[in-house]
Amino acid sequence: MDGNTLSPLLQVNGLTVRIDTPRGPVFPVHSFSLSLEKGDLLGIVGESGSGKTMAGLSLLGLLPESANILGGSIRFDGQEMVGAAEGTWNKIRGSRISLVFQEPQSALNPILRIGTMFEEIYDSHRPGEDRELRARTIQNLLLSVGLDRPDFIVRSYPHQLSGGMRQRVLIAMALSLSPEILIADEPTTALDPTMSTQILDLLLERNRRDKMALILISHDLGIIRRSARKILVLYAGRVVEYASGNRFFSAGPAHPYSTALLLSRPGVTRKNKNDGPLEAIPGQVPPLWELPEGCAFAPRCPRADARCHVEFPPWVSTGPEEGALCFYPSTQENVA
Ligand SMILES: Nc1ncnc2c1ncn2[C@@H]1O[C@H](COP(=O)(O)OP(=O)(O)OP(=O)(O)O)[C@@H](O)[C@H]1O
Ligand SMILES: [Mg+2]
Incomplete structure (x- = not known):
């Protein structure tokens, strides 16, 4: 799984994203480069509109339809992902690189129960897994993000949960396949200070204990100061x-x-x-x-x-x- 040990886990060089707007072409991500090793912790900061979310989405091949990659390279574990087929992306997205979306509301399917969404994640990457073992894994994940009634959560639809609960569900989903890289886009913004600390601790523990590389996107320099070894x-x-x-x-x-x-x-x-x-x-x-x-x-x-x-x-x-x-x-x- 380590691929080429000479190259970093993620190497981005000169990535430029173009969006054609009625006012002409714009470049929300321009000449973007970074290098990430296993277990790294990179903080991305900048004011609203600086391109943090666009940069994060582009690293997962999840840009909006109006956007396209104009140039540059994203090498994940030695493999070039710019121009890669959707099937190639699907193999790594969610399992080896995962994203906690900034908008918990739009990232959850409103017509599915939380439990069904977890099942879909596991079915697409680990079909045929023992169902009881899977149910226990989901329970433990939900408990680890501070959701202490996991039975209720898996039976719920997103609208039955508070914004903070939805955010924690998203974090649990992003962690569900033990990714090698987690991109967390403002993961604690919707949470109160106590829960924010708990979630950040959890992400930092995964980073330290499991060597999960973490890209933490935040406008809050306090969070970045506490954790990031590299700052962009x-x-x-x-x-x-x-x-x-x-x-x-x-x-x-x-x-x-x-x-x-x-x-x-x-x-x-x-x-x-x-x-x-x-x-x-x-x-x-x-x-x-x-x-x-x-x-x-x-x-x-x-x-x-x-x-x-x-x-x-x-x-x-x-x-x-x-x-x-x-x-x-x-x-x-x-x-x-
Ligand atoms: N679909 C789109 N079409 C045109 N421009 C867009 C689109 N989505 C985002 N942008 C623009 O791209 C730029 C970067 O937006 P982005 O959401 O990445 O900023 P951000 O740093 O994440 O901001 P925030 O801190 O508010 O989350 C902004 O100028 C935004 O207006
Ligand atoms: Mg953003």
Whole structure:
């Protein structure tokens, strides 16, 4: 199952997704790259609309019909998945790479009982399995996500459950075939703080104990700080920073957008002496069909000069396997 031991479990290079809209083509994911080993924990952060969900969906070949992959590569366990047949995707999707959808409501079939949906997952990947054993597995999964009346849950339809319960059911489903990679898109947003901690603990335990690689998509840097070993920051569809969690949170990020994201959290002090006292990030992520010339973040950036408004910034290496899409990334020297 390990495939080629020289290549990472998941290697994405220069992935670009195009959507044709009435306003013209847009690129919600542009030149997206990442590398994930068994047991890795990558956090993807960025404001609403930055492309987190689109990036996650593209890694599972689940883009909306209006979207298509314009270029780039997704290699899973050595196998190229861009352009792969649906049958090839079906073999790995849900079983080897799994996704917790951001919208629990739309991800569950409203006319099926929860138990039936679990049966469908197991029937398609493990047909002929002992039914009693399967029922016990489902019960234990539901218990592990904090649903303490599993008999009631399997008999229920989605509308009979609260939003938080549906979210936990989705997480249990995503974990049901013990995937090697789990992409969790805002997995705790619909949950109260106690349940959010419990779910995050569960995902982290799977990551540590079973070496399940985890891609945690979240707008909440608190969650990412607690867990991620690598951080990928998205802005207007582009990766603007890739960093180790350690550097990002202790030495400080390299990209001014990442710095602004950190500063927009309560109780966080600025790290870069060149940055102004930003309480929140002024302005908004520009719509994809109206991206400014040069750096897309320049109109909001405290470090931007004339060049940033006209020239596209370079990818600057800031350390081993680290970098930022910026003319003026922070370095260890200018971080005070
Ligand atoms: N079907 C679609 N057609 C056109 N544009 C779309 C479509 N779906 C998403 N987009 C655009 O793609 C961009 C990225 O959206 P995406 O949902 O990935 O953002 P996100 O970072 O997950 O945001 P959030 O934090 O709100 O979940 C947005 O600008 C969005 O408007
Ligand atoms: Mg999203």
